[in-house]
Amino acid sequence: DAMVIQNPRYQVTQFGKPVTLSCSQTLNHNVMYWYQQKSSQAPKLLFHYYDKDFNNEADTPDNFQSRRPNTSFCFLDIRSPGLGDAAMYLCATSGRDFLAGYTFGSGTRLTVV
Amino acid sequence: AQTVTQSQPEMSVQEAETVTLSCTYDTSENNYYLFWYKQPPSRQMILVIRQEAYKQQNATENRFSVNFQKAAKSFSLKISDSQLGDTAMYFCAFMNMNRDDKIIFGKGTRLHILP
Numbered sequence: 001d002a003m004v005i006q007n008p009r010y011q012v013t014q015f016g017k018p019v020t021l022s023c024s025q026t027l028n029h030n031v032m033y034w035y036q037q038k039s040s041q042a043p044k045l046l047f048h049y050y051d052k053d054f055n056n057e058a059d060t061p062d063n064f065q066s067r068r069p070n071t072s073f074c075f076l077d078i079r080s081p082g083l084g085d086a087a088m089y090l091c092a093t094s095g096r097d098f099l100a101g102y103t104f105g106s107g108t109r110l111t112v113v
Numbered sequence: 114a115q116t117v118t119q120s121q122p123e124m125s126v127q128e129a130e131t132v133t134l135s136c137t138y139d140t141s142e143n144n145y146y147l148f149w150y151k152q153p154p155s156r157q158m159i160l161v162i163r164q165e166a167y168k169q170q171n172a173t174e175n176r177f178s179v180n181f182q183k184a185a186k187s188f189s190l191k192i193s194d195s196q197l198g199d200t201a202m203y204f205c206a207f208m209n210m211n212r213d214d215k216i217i218f219g220k221g222t223r224l225h226i227l228p
Contacts, residue, residue: 004157033215040122042218043204090158098208099165101148102216104158 003027006091006105013081013112021076021108023091032074033102034066035090043090049074078110086112115140117207117219125225126195133180134190134222136205143167144210147181147188152202152221161203164188166210192224200226 004025013019023032030051035043047056049068063085065077078085088109092102116139126132138147145166152158164172164181171179176193192199205219 040220042117042220045215045217048215092158098210099146099163101146101150101160101163106157 004091004093004103004105006089006108008108009106011108011110013078013110015082015112016080019078019081019110021078021089021091021110023074023076023105024072025093025103026072027093027095027103028071029093029095029103030071031094032068033090033092033094034074034076035092037088037090037107046076081110081112083112086110115142115207115209115217117205117217119205119219119222121222122220123223123225125227127227128195128197130195131191131193132195132224134192134203134205134224136188136190136219138186138188138205138207140186140207140209142209146208146210147179148206148208148216149177149179149188149190150204150206150218151199152204153198153200158204162190195226197226197228200224 007022033048034046037043045057046060047066063079067075088107090107091105094102118137120135147164149161150158151161162172162174162177171181178191180189202221202223204221206216208216
């Protein structure tokens with residue numbers, strides 16, 4: 001089945017140690033998104049790629065970076081994780097029919113120790 | 114800027130009952146999409162139902178229906194004959210048709226269906 005896959009499902013990292021979360025898709029969707037979801041809060045968009053065009057949200061900290069080497073893969077890099085970065089990170093994709101909504105991955109829960 | 118407000122952080126209903134989840138939004142745009150997403154415990158978020166703002170008719174998907182009141186900027190979700198599998202976090206969401214393709218989510222309502 002076509003899907004969005006996030007690895008790993010759970011990630012524990014040390015305070016200040018760089019960490020990379022990955023997302024892959026078999027849907028051939030041209031848009032990929034990264035959301036940060038903290039408990040009892042709305043998922044917050046960090047950035048998205050429209051094809052190769054990178055779009056950063058104005059309030060996304062510089063500590064967060066992203067790479068999209070090809071259509072299928074997208075990475076979220078956190079350069080120096082702080083305790084406040086502990087959250088669920090959701091990857092989503094969409095095609096050109098925006099009414100279809102997004103297809104989400106299962107998320108990566110990041111713990112910072 | 115658009116905002117989405119869900120005023121019910123948590124709800125519980127008995128199995129087979131009908132439950133309505135509230136959502137209001139704020140926008141100055143006229144053309145947009147509205148969505149309800151479901152996020153079961155430890156599982157991925159999935160689309161439940163969607164509504165195009167220019168359509169007056171309320172969307173329906175099996176046991177799920179919406180009450181879309183454009184003038185009041187209200188978009189509630191009704192779940193009929195609720196089932197244990199409906200237990201999840203439900204997010205109301207907004208997307209501007211004309212400007213960009215970013216979905217803005219509300220804080221969610223945690224729904225418990227009790228046996």
